[in-house]
Amino acid sequence: MEPLRRTRDWMWDRLSLGPVAAQLAHKTVPVHRYSVFYYLGGMTLFFFLVQIATGILLMLYYRPSAENAFESVQFLMTSVPFGWLIRSIHSWSANLMILTAFVHLATVFFAKAYRPPREATWVTGCVALFLALAFGFSGYLLPWNQLSFFATKVGTEIAGVVPGIGPWMLRFLRGGDRVTGATLSRFYGWHVAILPAITTIVLGLHVLLVQLHGMSVPPTLEEEAKRRRPMRFLPHYALRDLFGWLLALGVLAALAALFPWELGEKANPFAPAYADIKPEWYFMFMFQTLKKVPGGQFLGIEYEVFPILLFGLAGLVLLLVPFLDRNVTRKGRSRGFTAAGVLVLIYMVGMTAWGYRSLTPVWVVVTTLALIGLFAFVVRHREVVEREERP
Numbered sequence: 001m002e003p004l005r006r007t008r009d010w011m012w013d014r015l016s017l018g019p020v021a022a023q024l025a026h027k028t029v030p031v032h033r034y035s036v037f038y039y040l041g042g043m044t045l046f047f048f049l050v051q052i053a054t055g056i057l058l059m060l061y062y063r064p065s066a067e068n069a070f071e072s073v074q075f076l077m078t079s080v081p082f083g084w085l086i087r088s089i090h091s092w093s094a095n096l097m098i099l100t101a102f103v104h105l106a107t108v109f110f111a112k113a114y115r116p117p118r119e120a121t122w123v124t125g126c127v128a129l130f131l132a133l134a135f136g137f138s139g140y141l142l143p144w145n146q147l148s149f150f151a152t153k154v155g156t157e158i159a160g161v162v163p164g165i166g167p168w169m170l171r172f173l174r175g176g177d178r179v180t181g182a183t184l185s186r187f188y189g190w191h192v193a194i195l196p197a198i199t200t201i202v203l204g205l206h207v208l209l210v211q212l213h214g215m216s217v218p219p220t221l222e223e224e225a226k227r228r229r230p231m232r233f234l235p236h237y238a239l240r241d242l243f244g245w246l247l248a249l250g251v252l253a254a255l256a257a258l259f260p261w262e263l264g265e266k267a268n269p270f271a272p273a274y275a276d277i278k279p280e281w282y283f284m285f286m287f288q289t290l291k292k293v294p295g296g297q298f299l300g301i302e303y304e305v306f307p308i309l310l311f312g313l314a315g316l317v318l319l320l321v322p323f324l325d326r327n328v329t330r331k332g333r334s335r336g337f338t339a340a341g342v343l344v345l346i347y348m349v350g351m352t353a354w355g356y357r358s359l360t361p362v363w364v365v366v367t368t369l370a371l372i373g374l375f376a377f378v379v380r381h382r383e384v385v386e387r388e389e390r391p
């Protein structure tokens with residue numbers, strides 16, 4: 001045991017871990033009826049780490065060319081031991097990461113956690129979400145199957161419609177005029193090198209800012225949080241965080257094993273356009289909106305350009321929420337932003353359900369809320385606090 005202890009002390013000393021340990025020992029987390037929402041960012045982070053681990057394993061077999069990509073994934077799924085499981089975990093975890101990131105965004109939005117001094121935490125989180133969506137878009141094409149090929153064709157076409165920069169964006173994304181092997185290599189580069197590097201930096205900054213500022217309390221619950229003793233991060237909150245990761249792992253493992261990710265047919269660029277082109281579910285609300293726009297022009301501009309510009313503007317507004325919502329700083333509340341948030345959520349879920357012609361998106365929302373409720377019940381903050389308060 002002595003060599004182990006000495007190695008630990010050596011590392012502790014050389015890495016100057018003393019101040020970090022002291023910070024963690026004093027760190028507390030506010031306790032109120034919505035404290036459960038503090039676990040969602042951690043769960044999102046967990047899925048991101050799963051993505052890195054499984055993505056590296058997939059890279060060992062994947063070959064990024066139009067001739068070999070599909071076959072390499074097929075080989076991985078049929079001949080490599082547990083290859084199908086690693087691929088299934090990677091695909092499911094990507095979707096769960098985006099789902100938890102959306103729920104995390106919604107909770108910090110409604111809790112007004114973007115109030116000063118957390119503007120930068122919000123902005124870095126928002127950028128991380130956009131990067132996660134870019135991961136999804138670039139990863140979708142990699143198996144080079146019919147569905148992903150035609151969805152990428154349509155997706156990049158939409159980018160090409162933007163006035164002015166559209167044609168340039170289309171060529172930039174595709175690496176030429178058409179979706180070809182050049183597009184695949186380009187998407188692969190983004191997916192395994194550029195995006196992971198930027199995302200790691202952005203998420204590192206995001207989590208660092210959370211550590212520096214601590215967790216915020218929603219304005220309406222400040223009195224309640226003052227009455228209740230905050231929970232110590234070590235060990236109470238950290239153990240609950242770990243339990244959240246375990247729950248996330250359970251959901252992920254069940255989905256990946258019971259519903260293995262399918263591969264479909266190899267892309268055939270000369271086949272007639274695929275009848276039922278579907279983007280990833282998180283782009284469905286935009287896709288469905290565009291599908292419902294009638295053909296025609298206004299002042300020489302195609303009708304579909306307007307919703308595309310509107311979605312771009314909405315992304316910018318989302319990024320700038322902390323700077324636009326001035327009421328929340330002055331009055332501690334901002335009903336207008338809350339109402340707008342509810343309407344946007346209803347629109348997104350409604351359009352997604354319409355796009356799929358199914359109520360599944362509504363059930364996903366209900367199940368997610370039920371799981372969060374169950375988690376809140378299991379981690380019961382109140383009991384530990386009462387026990388701690390006893391002399």
Ligand code: HEM
Nearest residue numbers: 038040041042044045101105113122125126128129215216
């Ligand atoms: C995409 C990946 C993301 C990861 C891995 C992540 C991770 C985290 C973690 C671990 C925390 C601390 C615990 C918690 O509050 O849940 C946190 C807090 C926070 N996040 Fe994120 N986050 C992500 C996306 C976002 C997004 C999209 C936003 C909003 C646009 C956001 C805004 C915030 C804010 C404002 C806080 C502070 C909450 C408070 O003080 O009450 N994050 N994030």
